[in-house]
Each structure stands twice: as structure tokens, then as C-alpha cells.
Amino acid sequence: MKNYLGEFEELVLLTVGVLGVDAYGVAIKQEMEVRTRKKPSIGALHTTLNRLEQKGFVKSWEGGATAARGGRRKRFYNLTATGKSVLQEAHTLRAQFLNDIPNLSIDNG
Amino acid sequence: MAREQIKKEPQPPRWLQLPLRWFCTPAHLEVIEGDLLEMYNLRFSGKGRTAANIGWITDTVKCLRPGLIRRFLSNERTNSNKNPMMIGNHFKVARRNLVKHWNYSLINIGGLVIGFAACIVIGVFVHTELSYDRYHTKSPRIHRLVLDLTARGEKLPWAIATGKWGPRMVSEIPGVINHAALIPNWGNKSLVEYGDKKFYEARFGWADSAVTEIFDFQFITTSDPIPLRRPGAIIISESVASKYFVNEDPLGKILRRDDETDYQVTGVFQDIPTNSHFHLDLIASLQTASKEERDGYWGYSYVELHEDTDPAAIDKALGELLEKYAITKPNTAKLYLQPLTDIHLHSNLMYEFESVGNLKTIYIMVVVGGFILAITCINFINISTAFAMKKVNEIGIRKTLGATRINLIVQNLLETLMVSAISIVAAYLLARLLIPGVEDITGKSLILTIMNNPSALLWVALTVVVVGVAAGAYPAFYLSGFKPGLAVKGGGASAKSKAHFRKALVVLQFSISVILICGALTAYQQLNFMQNKDLGMSGDQVLGVSIVYAQNIRDSYQSFKNEALAYEGIENITRISNFPMELTSMWVGTFKLQGASDDEVVRSKWFTVDHDFLPTLSIQLKEGRDFSKDFVTDSSRSVLMNEAAAKSLGVTNPLGSEIELVGYDRKMEVVGIVEDFHFASLHNEIEPLLIFMGMGDNTRLAIKLKGNNISGAMDDLEKVWSKYEPSRPMESQFLDSYFNEKYSNEKTIMKFIVVLTILAIIIAGLGLYGLAAYVLQLRLKEVGLRKILGASNGGLLALLTRDFVKLVLISALLAIPFSIVFLNSWLEEFPYRVELGPGIFILAVGLAVVITMITIGYRSLTVANCNPVETLRDE
Known part of the structure; x- marks a missing residue:
């Protein structure tokens, strides 16, 4: 399937979107912990981010070394247009499915 | 500027950053x-x-993902400057070598995996034994009150004390914070009812409410923070709860015990883990008992001390407490505290809750584990060395191209470390598969907790490194010393001169195997001996039934007996105080000849019985007569004694003499002497024993069946039983199997050793096979020449195997003295034991030779049979 998104990939992508220009490793990790109560490891996060970048869903640039990072630069990520549309597609697909489940009204929560 | 800033922030130690x-x-x-x-x-x-x-370590480990690990095995030429040791290249070559010589690799890794797995299993077993009672949060502060009774110069260490001491300690000794009494059901089974569900429960007990505060109980549900606070409360284990209450909330439900007492469930706790010295499924509140009652109860008393309290000081205070309250004569009793964590392995008191562990078993396990690890290492060294010989060409080339000695040593060590690391991972998986089998053997659940146990992980890592380095060091240093010219031409000459070292290793390996074989055979013989020894009595076809709670039968025993005996399949019935070998509830006391002084008493065990005791258990009368209904006074005035008792009295013929039981005001005439029989397990010498009638209410039945239709006879018996006890199903066990249970500890050791011996033999066999394959390879040309010159196949086979058999025989010679020392010290524990004959050693050596022949025979045969044209052609 083209533009397939795994569950974890989707969460990472969403978080990157939510964080806007501040999306880098630790920030993404913390945001995900707050929102999902899961604890992704930095390793898992970077593997996924690399993959998302290869697929063209995010773009990245380096910058912003701080003392807490031992002087190492951060890599910031941002959603690309493709990334946004993939998220939209995924959402639409799900909404359709949910609508078609009998006895489940998402409108009423 | 930037650097200064960086330094202020905390960083992990450098070595943690390196990986x-x-x-x-x-x-x-x-x-x-x-x-x-x-x-x-x-x-x-x-x-x-x-x-x-x-956190840093776990994060680092979690970065070990395909996308983030650099490519070690590719030609990263840009990297070679940073990496003068060519580690990437070494991994590549190691992998290629493993794959190319897959047969060696298989033998090598196979041996290692088996050896490591065995060691892991042993480690888990030993760890479980050592972890007893350590899981309680307060365990270092919990102590058990125990009692030394001194009777006539003999010390009797009891694990139990009466219930009154706990409260006294809390109120009068500073530093004692809390106490709880725990009273077991003394081997009896209680019938517990809920609605139409009825089960016999062996693990029933009573306890103070503080028991849940002192010990860690994991409650699944409770209706009260102190669930045993109220009278009539009971807490039950999860497994018992699921038995009685299906789809029901157990809380508040009423359980009825033995048709007399009702208890209300106030809590359900997770089953008590294996590594606890007591296991109870139902614990009822002691609050039901009145103060007088509970003061008189015999049970286990646990106290919780304040953190800063020295147990020795409490022991001293206990002495004063005893003096203050004691009714006994001074110096006859001593109360002291025993640390909770000592109970399982470091004490063996009378009236223990459950049979405790045996420190000796653990030593045996550790020694055997060490043996297996040694065999495994030797194997690994041998095969790695032989295997390294195949690489002399490679080493020559490397040296010519400028590799330093250090380079080569590192390369070799990396290879062996890699194999060692691969093996331990496989071994862990194998161990996981083996654990259920081991649990069956030991009857304990073991917990394999390597992954979340840092110290265990450290041990594992240490083993990998030690084994890897030990196995790699010799070939690494030895091979790296080759002269490049010689090495490229083929270092055959030097290869042979170093064979002594490997031969010595093989000898060591087989010595260990022979010791293990001797051990396994002896353990088997001893167990067999104990289970089959003539006990002087027979539990064959004798049913044991407890009637502690069968009140109707106790009340009208005589008519029950008569009705049962009317059936053809029931030969005899007797009523006794306790089954033979049921030592925990046996009477203990002293007696003396009438009129003798207090110094001449004899310590003894007592059976109180009913008529027909001797015939039911097939005990032989030596002199005099059995109890008989013709003598009315038998029920109060006659006594039988065993030979040991007669001997300790010190009179030539005690028959007819009067004896008195010390402290009981009872005088009896000796009417018969029975042959010594083993009323205790064979771990004990036969002690003086008295058998008499009419004291106390005997709560055990022994019923001898006869004929071929045993199940029919049992049905008949049950018919009579249910007539008297309609609400209590009969629970019975054949006494011979009951006797055999007494040897379960030896059985466990034996099974363990047999399995480990087989593993050791397999590992040693693998090593020998690998070595033989290598040595025979070197001799191919020699064999070819010999064949051309007219050697027969048989002659060649003898020639090729002779060396190995010689090695095995030397090993055997070395192993036998060690085995004798080891085994004698093990056997010493048993008063009744097998003699170490030459048979075991001959058998062990024979086995070793046969195994050698099987492992190397096939290889030798292939070599001896090969066509000389093929082996000689290339010259």
C-alpha cells in the first residue's frame, strides 16, 4: 500500500505536527509521553523519524546546540505537504470505518 | 567558552558513552x-x-536498531584509520570462519549451549533456594522464637513454642515491636465446605491478625485492612478461592470447617510463593480462641524487631523472661530467636512447618555446576585450538601483511568471545525450555529472572567473558607466535608438539565425567537401597487413613472395625497414634525400670496402639507375646518394646520386668520384645521404642488389605466408612508409598545428578569428537601410507583409537580417588547406606570407554576405510 502508516509512525507524525517548529527528539518523546502515556525510546523515535524522512513525510534541519546536550546540535523536524495529506487520508479512512460500525456513534462519543 | 559551559552539566561516565x-x-x-x-x-x-x-544504559541498548547501527561488516575504508585494530574485519572473518567450518562451529556452540544452559538452570535452582523468605519487606527484622529443651543432657531443638511468649515479649522486652502466632494443622486435613463444594484442605492454619502485617501477603481483595482482626475471619489463597467460588465474590462468604466451625472470608491473597518456609491456603483468625486457650497453643511465634535492635540482646532478655515465668526447672529450656532467613537452609529443628532445604544439596549442585562449566570450557579450548590450526595460513598471510601480535591476539579473542556470546543467548532460550522439567523434578516453581536481575546479568556477562577469554587465550597467544614463513608453509610440526596440552585437558575433562558418573550411580544405588531395604515392617497393601475429624468412627471404632473385617478383602485393622515415619506427631518421652534412679532413664519414642498393631504392619515378635484380648490388663498395664529399647535398659532379659513412664505416673509390665523395625525413615538410626495401649485417643487407622482385588476391597472399605461418616469422604494413602515420600530429597538429587551427568557426558563426547576429527585429519596421509604397506582396517582402527582409550583410562585412574572421597562424605550422612564397591567404578570406567569408542569410533572407521589413493594423491 502506498503511503502506508504504521501506528507508531502515525503517532510520531502527529506529534511532529503538533509541536510545529519545536519538534526534535526529546521534545517529541515528552509530548508523546504526555499524550499517549507510552514511553518511546530515543532509539525507536530516531529510527522512525529517519524512515518518515525517507518516505518524504517530514523534513529536517540541524541547529540549536545547548549545554544540556553537551554542545550537540538538535535535529528539528517539520511536516511536509505529503506528510499532512497522509495524516488526513489516514483520518478520513478511519472515520469512514467508524461510521460504518453499527451501534457506534462517534458523534456522541 | 562553549567548552566551559559544557563541563558544568552532568554527564555519564566516559565508559558509558563509548558503546x-x-x-x-x-x-x-x-x-x-x-x-x-x-x-x-x-x-x-x-x-x-x-x-x-x-536510564542512559537502557536508552543506549534501545538504540541497537538496524537503522541506527553502523555497518560493521562492509568495507568502511574511511573508518580504517580510526580503527587500527580492524575490528569490523575481525567480525567478518570470524563469521566467515564459523560458516565455513560449520561442523566444528556446531560442535563447539552445541557444547557451549548445553553447558551454559545446565549452569543457568543450576543457578536458578540455587538462587531459588537461597532466596527463601527474603521477599518480605521486613524480612531482616523478622525472627522466629524457638525453643531448646534439654532433657537428661540431650538437647532437643524445637521450632515451636507456646503462644503466650509472643505477647509477653512485646510488652516486656524493648525492641520487640510486633508478634504473630501461626498454628498449622499438624499434618491433618480439614474438610472445608461451601454450599455443595467440599474439599479436604491440608494447608489450613490459624494465625494472629498481625501475621498480615509482619509478613508480605499480596491481597487481591480484602474487606478490612487487617483482615484477621475479627473472630471467625478467614483469609484464603487465590487458588483456593477459585476452587470454591466460581463467578462469585468470595468476600463475606461463609466457609465451614469439619462440620463444626464457620468462618467468614475477609480476604483473598495471592498464593504464597515457593520460596516461603510455610505455605498455607486458608488462614483462620486466632481471635476465636480465648486467652487461656491461645496461651496453651503450640505453634510458631514470629516477632518483628525494631530496626536498631540487636537479636543477641533479645536472646539475653528472653533468658530473664523465661526465669520470671518458667514453671520448669532451671536450665531445662532455652528460648532464643532465629532469623527468618535462616529457617530454610541453616536450621533443621524438630516440628518444622515443612521439610526444609538442605545446604548440602546446594553445595552438590554448585560443585556439579562448576564441573560442567569446566568441562564446557575445556571443550571450547580444545576445539578452538584445533580449529585455530586450520587458520595458520591465514595467520601467516596476516603477519606478512604487517599484522602485529596484538592484532592477532585480539582477533582470536574476539572470535571466541563472539561464539561464547552467541551460545549464552541460545543457552538462555534452552534453559527456558528446560525449567518446567526441572520444576517437575524438584516439585518447586523456579523463577528465571535473568533479564530483570542486574546481578544475574552481570554474572552472565562475566561468564561469557571468562569463558571466551579462557578458551581464546591459549590459541591466541600460541598461534600469534608463529613465524610467518613457517606458518604459510604449514605449521604442522609445531602443531604436534603442543598436543600434550590438549591431551591433559581431555584427561581432566574425562576425569570429571567419570566422577559424575560415579556420583550418579552411587546416588541411584543409595536411593534404591533406601526404598527397597527391609524395614522390619511392611506398608505393602496397608492403607493409612486419618480419623482426626472422623468423630463417629472414633466413637464407635470397635463396631466399625468389626463391620469392615467382615469383608473378605480386609485382613486387619489397627488404630495408632501416628503412622510409622510420621515423626512430627510421634510421642517422645523417657522411661526407666521401676525403682531405678533418675540417671538411668531411657529416651524413647512411643507408639500408642490398639490390638492387631503387629500383624497389620507385619512386625515380627522376637520374644514374649503380642497384646491379646485374653489379657484384660493389656490395655493399661502391658508394654512392648523394641530390641534397641531392651538393650538400653541394660538388663539381660527385660521380659516381665516393670517399667515406668517418667512424668506420667504409669507403670507397665514388659510382655514382649519386637524385632527392630524402621519406624523412622532410614535417615535415622533405630531408637528405643515403646508400644502400649490405652493412652490418648489414637487418630490414625492402618488397614491391611488382602487378595488380588485391591480396588474391590477399597470399595468395600469405603462403603463401611460412609455408613459412619456420610459427610466426610474417606482419604487414604498406601503406606509403602507414604514411606517412599520420605526420600523425595534424595530422589531430587539423584534425578538432577543423572540429568547433569548425561549432559556432561554429551559435552565431553562432543569435545572428544571434535578433537578426534581434527587429529585424524592430520593423520590421513599416515593412514594412507600404512594401508599401502599392508595394514588391515582392523589394525588401523585399533591404532587410531588406542591413544584416546589410553587417555580415558588415565582419567579414570585419576578420578577414582576423588570420587571415593566425595561419595564417602555424602554417604556419611546416612546411617544406613550402600557400600562403595569396585562395581561402581568398573561400571563408570567401562561407560567412559564405551562412550569414547562410540564418539571416536565412527570417525576412526571412516579414516581407516578411506581409499589411500585419495589421501595421497596430491603429492
């Missing part, structure tokens, strides 16, 4: 390292340095 830098792809290293450092800082300020370091 990530080493394996992470350069493209992502900076960013990931930065992220991890940031996390480190967050954790550092939140939870401190240790937590941050641990």
Missing part, C-alpha cells in the same frame, strides 16, 4: 547523543545520578 559512539552510525550519532544527554540531564535532576546512569 553508543562505537556502534551508532556516524550520520546520526551527534543528534542521538545530544538527545540522550538531554534525557540524562532531565533524569539527573529528577532522580539522581544512579537512575540517570541506568
